[in-house]
Amino acid sequence: MSEILKIEHLHKKFEDFEVLSDINLSIKKGETIVIVGPSGCGKSTLLRCINGLEDIDEGEVSLEGEAVNPAPKNAAGRRKIGMVFQSYELFPHKTILENVLLAPMKVQKRDRKEATEEALSLLDRVGLASRKDSYPRQLSGGQKQRVAIVRALMMHPEVLLFDEVTAALDPEMVREVLDVILDLAKQKRTMLIVTHEMSFAKAIADRVLFLDGGTIVEDSDPNAFFEAPKTERAKKFLQTFEFGS
Amino acid sequence: MGFEVIFKGKNLIRLLAGLGVAMKISLISVAISIAAGLLLGMLMSMKKPVIGALMRVYLEIVRIKPQMVLLFIVFFGFTKMTGSNISAEASSIIVFSFWGTAEMADLVRGCFISIPVIQYESSKALGLSRLQTYVYVIIPQIVRRLIPLSINLITRMIKTTSLIMMIGIVEVLKVGQQIIEANRKSAPNAAFGVFAAIFLLYFLACWPISCFSKYLEKKWAN
Numbered sequence: 142m143s144e145i146l147k148i149e150h151l152h153k154k155f156e157d158f159e160v161l162s163d164i165n166l167s168i169k170k171g172e173t174i175v176i177v178g179p180s181g182c183g184k185s186t187l188l189r190c191i192n193g194l195e196d197i198d199e200g201e202v203s204l205e206g207e208a209v210n211p212a213p214k215n216a217a218g219r220r221k222i223g224m225v226f227q228s229y230e231l232f233p234h235k236t237i238l239e240n241v242l243l244a245p246m247k248v249q250k251r252d253r254k255e256a257t258e259e260a261l262s263l264l265d266r267v268g269l270a271s272r273k274d275s276y277p278r279q280l281s282g283g284q285k286q287r288v289a290i291v292r293a294l295m296m297h298p299e300v301l302l303f304d305e306v307t308a309a310l311d312p313e314m315v316r317e318v319l320d321v322i323l324d325l326a327k328q329k330r331t332m333l334i335v336t337h338e339m340s341f342a343k344a345i346a347d348r349v350l351f352l353d354g355g356t357i358v359e360d361s362d363p364n365a366f367f368e369a370p371k372t373e374r375a376k377k378f379l380q381t382f383e384f385g386s
Numbered sequence: 387m388g389f390e391v392i393f394k395g396k397n398l399i400r401l402l403a404g405l406g407v408a409m410k411i412s413l414i415s416v417a418i419s420i421a422a423g424l425l426l427g428m429l430m431s432m433k434k435p436v437i438g439a440l441m442r443v444y445l446e447i448v449r450i451k452p453q454m455v456l457l458f459i460v461f462f463g464f465t466k467m468t469g470s471n472i473s474a475e476a477s478s479i480i481v482f483s484f485w486g487t488a489e490m491a492d493l494v495r496g497c498f499i500s501i502p503v504i505q506y507e508s509s510k511a512l513g514l515s516r517l518q519t520y521v522y523v524i525i526p527q528i529v530r531r532l533i534p535l536s537i538n539l540i541t542r543m544i545k546t547t548s549l550i551m552m553i554g555i556v557e558v559l560k561v562g563q564q565i566i567e568a569n570r571k572s573a574p575n576a577a578f579g580v581f582a583a584i585f586l587l588y589f590l591a592c593w594p595i596s597c598f599s600k601y602l603e604k605k606w607a608n
Contacts, residue, residue, distance in 0.1 A: 194507050220513035230508035234526045234606065243522055244512035296512060 145170040145331055146191070146300055151200035153183070153190055153355075160186045162355045164200070168300075171329040175342040175363070178352035179378055184335040187352070188302045191333070192222040204299060220248060223298030227305045229285040231277040231292070237264070238273040241292045249296070256295070263291045267321050283314030287321055294325075301325070303334040307341075319345075339382050343367050351375045388579030391569050400565070401580075404558035405587050408547040411478050411555075416540050418479070419486025426487060427494020441491065448488040454549050456481045461553040478550040482543055489539050497531040498524075530606050537599040541592045558584055 144167050151164040160183045168174060176184045189195040191202055193210045202210040204221055231240050238260060245256045264270040267287040277285055286306055293301060303322065307315040319341050325332065326345050336342055342349060342363065349366040351359040353374050359366060370376050392398055430441050448456075461477040464470075472480070501524055509519040551560035562580045569576045 192511055194510065222511075224508075224511040226504060226508055226511075228502075228504060230502075230504050232505070232523055232527075234530060244514060247518050247522060248513040248515075292512070 143170050144168070145205055147201075147203045147206075148191070149201050149203075151187075151190060151202065152198045153186055153195060154198050160355050161190065164357060166350075166357065166360075168331060168333070170331055172347045173326045173330075173332045173334065173345055174348045174350060175346035176333060176335045176350045176352055177337070177339070177342060177378070178350075178358075182352045183355045184352050185304050188224065188304050188333060188335060191300075192224050192302060194224075220296055221299040222302060223293030223296055223300070224302040224304065225286070225289050225293050225306050227308050229277075229282070229289045229309075231285055231288060233277050236274050236276055237269065237280070237288050240277070240288060241295055244292070245295045260291070260295060263294055264288070266324070267291055268317075281314060282310045283317045286310065286314075286318045290318075290321055290325075299331060301330055301332045303332065303336070305335050305337065307336065307338060339367070339379070351378065353378070388573055388575040388577065389583070391565060391573045391576040391579055392583050394569070397565050400561050401558055401583060401587065404556060404561035405591060407555060408550070408557040408559075409544065409591055411475060411550060411557075412482065412540075412544040412547045415479050415482030415486055416543055418483040419490045419539075419543075420536070422483070422487040423490025424494055426491035427498065430491060430495040431498035445488045445492055448485050453481065453485060453546055454552060456484065457549060457553055474550070474553045474555045477553060478547070478555060482547070486539065486543055490536060493532060493535045493539065494528065497528045497535075500531060501527055533599055533602050537595060540595060544592055544595075545588060558587060 146166075146168040148164055148166040151161055152159065153161040164187065176187065178184050186195060190197050190210060193202075193212050197210055201208055207213075209222065231237075232243065235243065238257070241260045241264070242253070242256055245251045245260075246253060261270055261273065264273060267290065269284060269287055269291075272280060272284065277288070280288065290306075306322075307318050310318065315338065319338065322332070322334065323345055334342075334345070346363040349359070349361060349363050350357050351366065351370070351372075351374075358372055359370060359375050361371070365371075366375065367379065370379060392401070426441065429437050457478060460472065460481050461474060465472050465477075505523060505527075506519060509523045514522070547557060548559045551557055551563075556564075562584050566576045566580050573579075
């Protein structure tokens with residue numbers, strides 16, 4: 142499979158604190174990558190650097206050979222990278238359907254009828270077609286997050302970023318969102334997922350990245366990582382998820 | 387009770403015309419305040435220190451000074467000082483806009499900072515330009531939050547126009563006083579009836595605005 146996303150020597154500082162130092166990463170088309178690590182290790186910042194929400198201090202992120210961060214003048218690159226946030230961030234004044242249609246119609250200038258058809262079929266796929274005229278506040282957290290995923294998919298992104306998308310959800314809603322992501326993995330979409338759901342990570346990942354102190358400490362396949370992590374830091378991190386040991 | 391005075395001669399029409407004067411001045415000022423307030427409020431929310439400091443001073447001046455003092459400064463003081471001839475009506479529009487803009491800008495600023503940063507970020511992540519983000523995402527949310535707050539300000543501005551008779555404008559309250567004076571002999575109780583009628587007129591002027599705001603709130607609350 143061919144390389145789609147490349148990160149070279151990425152450095153990111155907040156004031157004097159180096160959040161990410163010398164990140165190098167090559168991602169192949171169709172790969173599902175799960176990023177884990179203790180809080181504050183720079184996982185979310187890495188995602189934000191990939192789609193240009195954060196400026197980077199050194200290095201380059203490129204998508205299919207084209208630089209996306211530092212970004213060239215046109216924002217076209219960003220549209221090819223979709224992102225789903227922890228707090229869903231639907232637009233509260235718009236219905237579900239309007240939320241999903243806004244960017245395709247205003248940014249991509251797509252035809253309303255054609256975009257609506259796609260939106261309804263995607264909403265149907267996540268079980269929410271019947272809620273198309275509801276407003277975000279009438280939906281549960283899990284439902285909102287599924288809509289947010291559809292909204293990102295509508296832009297036909299080459300790469301999807303998930304930033305702790307289940308962290309704000311009640312436990313019984315986590316599953317419905319993870320199922321949607323699992324479905325996307327089966328479709329061989331390229332995804333980078335930051336999560337604290339270790340069993341989900343194990344089930345979905347093609348590759349696991351363990352980030353600590355702003356560097357990639359381990360980059361391995363999920364079985365190797367979860368069964369026999371190479372470093373002490375990863376072992377310690379994984380132990381925090383186990384009780385009674 | 388003095389109500390009969392209201393229907394004597396052209397009194398009712400005169401009262402309504404007085405209300406018209408008050409409404410004209412307040413609504414023109416409200417329109418100016420909304421437009422200028424939106425603009426200044428947006429500037430304030432940009433967190434530029436110099437603009438912020440200037441706006442702070444402006445806002446405090448408006449808050450500290452009673453509207454009547456402002457009216458006197460503009461109508462008596464400013465005209466004398468510059469030798470210009472600003473009409474009473476223009477003076478009151480200047481003062482009411484000066485006041486309304488400051489308060490409106492502060493409301494707008496409050497609404498702007500109440501929109502979470504991540505709403506901008508999720509718009510950006512979807513590829514919306516800065517302008518599109520404002521037009522389709524941020525401003526519609528601002529307007530929804532702003533309506534109930536600004537209705538309060540608008541009704542306050544309408545009510546405060548009762549001060550403009552102090553610089554010689556014959557608005558509804560002044561008309562009322564004239565009617566009472568003119569009928570002092572024939573209807574010594576006119577004061578109650580006339581002021582009650584004015585009370586009702588102010589209510590009729592402000593009530594539809596408040597109804598409209600309730601309607602919008604309901605429509606947007608779903």
